[in-house]
Amino acid sequence: MTASGDLQQALFQRLRSDASLSALLGGAGLLERPAENVAFPYVTCGQTSAFDWDTGVQNEADQLVTLHIWSKAHGEAETRAIMDRIKARLAKAVLAIGARGRTHLVLEFSEIRHDDELLLYHGLLRFRAVMQESA
Numbered sequence: 001m002t003a004s005g006d007l008q009q010a011l012f013q014r015l016r017s018d019a020s021l022s023a024l025l026g027g028a029g030l031l032e033r034p035a036e037n038v039a040f041p042y043v044t045c046g047q048t049s050a051f052d053w054d055t056g057v058q059n060e061a062d063q064l065v066t067l068h069i070w071s072k073a074h075g076e077a078e079t080r081a082i083m084d085r086i087k088a089r090l091a092k093a094v095l096a097i098g099a100r101g102r103t104h105l106v107l108e109f110s111e112i113r114h115d116d117e118l119l120l121y122h123g124l125l126r127f128r129a130v131m132q133e134s135a
Contacts, residue, residue: 007063007103007129008032008045010095015043021085024078040120041071041078043086062130064108069123076112079121083110086125095129103131 012030015021022029029042046066067086071079087107095103109126 006097007048007065007095010097010103011065012045014093014095015086015089018085018089021082021089024082024085041069041073041082043082044068044070062128065127065129067125067127069125071121071123072119073121076114076121079112079123083112083123083125090127097131101132103129105129
């Protein structure tokens with residue numbers, strides 16, 4: 001498995017273990033990929049980017065991972081509640097990623113958008129994941 005795949009699995013494992021988030025999502029609302037006919041609200045994992053913050057070249061020790069929150073509720077309250085729960089669950093989180101080491105998460109970006117055509121709210125949470133190799 002790739003470092004980004006390992007990160008995504010560890011991230012989702014941490015989120016799936018949160019009963020409050022599961023209640024907000026109505027159960028199985030954490031999806032690795034968007035699916036057709038899925039019940040709203042739900043969360044998907046977007047593109048993961050790996051690069052060296054100093055040189056800009058690929059480096060799997062530092063990654064950006066984006067979570068997408070999707071809701072068809074009237075108003076943004078449901079989207080905001082889900083985002084707040086995810087932020088609380090991942091605040092200062094340290095994820096164990098196999099034998100590679102520990103990964104620290106830092107929130108880099110948060111936004112809620114409304115899509116007038118699809119009549120849904122789209123929340124974005126982008127986290128910076130910095131790996132510290134095990135000694």
